Each structure stands twice: as structure tokens, then as C-alpha cells.
Amino acid sequence: MISSRIIAFNTIVRKEFLRFARIWIQTILPSVITMFLYITIFGNFIGDRIGTIKSFEYIDYIIPGLIIMPIITNSYMNVVGSFYSSRFQKSCEELLVSPVPNWVILLGYITGGVIRAFVVGVAVYIVLSKDGVFGSLNWLFTIQGMIVAQTLLIFPLVLGVSWTALERVSSEKRDVFKVMNANRKQRIFLEIYCARKGITNGILLGFGRAIAEVGAVMMVGGNIAGKTRVLTTSVVLETSVGRLDTALKLGMILLVISLITAFALQFIQYIRFFEQKTFGEEDFIEQSFDHFTASWKHMNVIKNDKTIIEDCSLQVSSNEIVALMGESGSGKSTLLRAMIGLESESSIYSRDIAYVSQNPILVMDTVAMELELSSKLHVELSNSGKYFAEICGFEERGDQRTDSLSGGEIQRLAFLRALSMNRKILVLDEVTSELDGGSIERIEEQIILFKNRGGGVIFATHNPFQAKRLADRILYIHNGKLIDEKHEISQQIRDGKIIG
Secondary structure: OHHHHHHHHHHHHHHHHHHHHOOHHHHOHHHHHHHHHHHHHHHHHHHHHHOEEOOEEHHHHHHHHHHHHHHHHHHHHHHHHHHHHHHHOOOHHHHHOOOOOHHHHHHHHHHHHHHHHHHHHHHHHHHHOOOOOOOOOOOOOOHHHHHHHHHHHHHHHHHHHHHHHHHOOOHHHHHHHHHOOOOHHHHHHHHHHHOHHHHHHHHHHHHHHHHOOOHHHHHHHOOOOOOOOOHHHHHHHHHHOOOHHHHHHHHHHHHHHHHHHHHHHHHHOOOOOOOOOOOOOOOOOOOOOOOOEEEEEEEEEEEOOEEEEEEEEEEEEOOEEEEEEOOOOOOHHHHHHHHOOOOOOOOOOHHHEEEEOOOOOOOOOEHHHHHOHHHHHOOOOOOOHHHHHOOOOOOOOOOOEHHHOOHHHHHHHHHHHHHHOOOOEEEEEOOOOOOOHHHHHHHHHHHHHHHHOOOEEEEEOOOHHHHHHHOOEEEEEEOOEEEOOOOHHHHHHHOOOOOO
């Protein structure tokens, strides 16, 4: 009984902690900024006029109260907010009917509020106290203080917009980075590259917010000529003393500076620093692979408590093409993804596989960049984009943007990107589904040439004629299980009665 109550208590406390910790920019940072402004206004501006109180400097006198205020406020807000959110989300009933005493529930929520209050109190103390990290810096009415104030103002805005841009980098692009064995630094660079427009917009918004700020600059930096006076505070000063013509001129200068900066940042979005428009012309070394046999045993994939792939085992050897066939929804794509480690923690052959998905994603801006991405990530590969471009008619289209390509062109380019990786196993998922007859012929020719170099190929197809034309072996899958070629479903697939 006691252990169950402890588990319930720990669960509630953990939930409450994660609730405010995940959004610390909204729960912790505002209290710190508010108290920082309080101490700036009341402690420094008003404190100098009040003097001492019972032998204490006014700023020392009010700091304990300023620390206690956010502690009380945050503890109250956390507990009350949790109860009200439970009520509005219709989860309060589940909490009340649970076999947990009311005092355990209340103690859990109160403890969560105390933890948040403690965190906020420590943060405020660090900022305000003379014994804290920043207490002895004496940043009031200094350039450093102005920079800190502006940073506190624009940081949530820049971070929020930039983070949203990074989150919008699709999981499919991240899968491409993983399949291409990009290291951690390379993946971070590629994600930033894909999100660069959103990040630039975040910086632009932050700059606009900072350049228009007057209040924080006046409170923290004052308006000291030759020291902390900036254009915004100069405009305010000139306006307050009635020199409107001077204020207008300064305002126009500020407006021109802001417009030039804004246009420059917007222009950066369209400057393709890393974008190459011509192909590398190094010779591609057509490597002959030593004999190998790659095996995958007892693969299982479970999603949302539903078994998608069940106990599937298969293998591919050098100089072999294996076709995978099955009706729509049978698990072909999931099985291929499991083989390369995208549906599981890892794959022992991940560094030996080049993969093309059913709906391939291009990650770079131009055709030339896409074909030479492999050589940029792995220095041991030759920069031979022209060689691969000539295979499928891209030799004169190095500067073409990838977002202007048709579905069939994207498939061809993704296949060429996979070939450029020079891996010994090709895993292809419906790689010719959107291609015309001529393009299909060229792709199949490259698959056969790859096999003749000692490579192994596993490809999913819905076309029984293509499977018979290319494959040395055909595997059949039904409801997430590999089935025997003599199975009734296998017969129907071979006869074209079931379309994959």
C-alpha cells in the first residue's frame, strides 16, 4: 500500500516538473526578467532617493521581498494551473477515480509547485543578489547592461522562430542524412542548411525588436551622452525637448539603417553560398565488390501496438538481385526500412547500404549539389557528379533547382544519389513507379551493371514483369509475413491479379 502511494506521488511530481521544465522560456525566464526590471527601477532609480532603511541600503532591503514574490506567485500558479488544466482537458475525473488518496494527490501537486518556486527563486537570486553571479558586475548604465537587456528581450523570439524552422525539417530528410551515414556535425549542418530561411527570419525579427526598443535601453543604460546614448534614446530625448526636426532626422537615419539591414538579411536567404551549379568531373571508380552474403534474421516492427512486420528473415548475396512483391499495405516498404535501420535501433549493414524510398526526398537546392552530396560527406568518394548526371540526362541541368523537378525526375535523381554512395547493397523501393519507358530502361541497365560489379540489390516492385526481368529470386510478403512462392497469394501476385 505504501509503495503504491509513493509511486503515485512520484508520478505526479515528475509530471509537474516536466510540465514547467519543458517550457522554461514561458515559466522561468519571464519571472527573472520581471524581477530584473523591478530591481532596476525601484532599486536603482528610486533607491538612490530613499537612502537607507534601518542601516540597510534600499536595494538590499527590497531584494528578499522581490525574491519571495515570484516564489509565492509561481508556486500558486503552478498548482492552480495544473488543477484547472486537468479540469478543462477532462482528465480530472480520471485522477479522482484513481485508487489514490486525496492527500497524496494534493501533496504531489503542492510539491510540484514548491519545486517550480524553488527553481524560480534560485534563478532570481542569481540575477539580483550581490552575492550571486551577476551581483558584483555593476552593469547598470553600461553598454554591457544594455546588451544583456536586449538579449533577454529578443532571445525568446529568435529562439522560438529558429526552433520552429528546425522542427519543420521533415523526418524524411533526417532519414536521408542517416542513410547517407552523415556524422553528428554533418547532420546538424544539413538541418541548419535546410532551415536557413526560417532561422534568418528569426534573426530579422529579433533585430527589428531590438532596434525599436526604447524602454529597456532607457532603464538599464540610461541616456548618457558619449557612453550609452543610442539612436532610439536620442530620438526620445530630442522629442522631449522639442527639437522635432532633429528627432525626425535621427528617426530617418534609424529607419534607413533598419531597412538596409532587413533587405540584407532577406537577400541572404536567396544567396546560395553552398550551392554549386556545375558538376565535378572526377572519374568515378567503379568498384568491384568482394563476395559477401548479407542476412537479416527475425525482423519485427510494431507500431501503435500493431504488428507490421513479423519474424521476417531474408538475405542477399553479391551478384544477386532479389525482388520483393506483395499487395498494397502488405509491409514491403516497412520491411525495407527495417533492413536499413530506419524502423529499428540499428542495422549491422547500415554502412553498406544505399537506399531509395518509395517517395524520395531531395535535400539540396540544385541538381549538382544533390549528386555530389555523398562526396561532400565522405572525402574518400570522388567528386564525379557529371558521370552520374549523364546516366539519366541531367548533364546540362546542374544549376536547376530541385524543387522544380517532376516526380519522375526526383526518382531518377534520388537513384543516382544512391549510386554515387558506392555501397555494395542497393535497397530500392518502387524506384521506377513514376518513370517513362526510356527512364525505366536506363535505371534497370544501371541495376544490372551494379550487380555485375559484385553488388547485391533488393527492390520492391508491383510489376511482375519487371521482377521476372531483373530478379534472380522473388520474395513474397503478405500481412507483414514472408510467404512461400507456392502460396495462393504469391500465385495471384505473379499472375498480376493482385497489384502491389
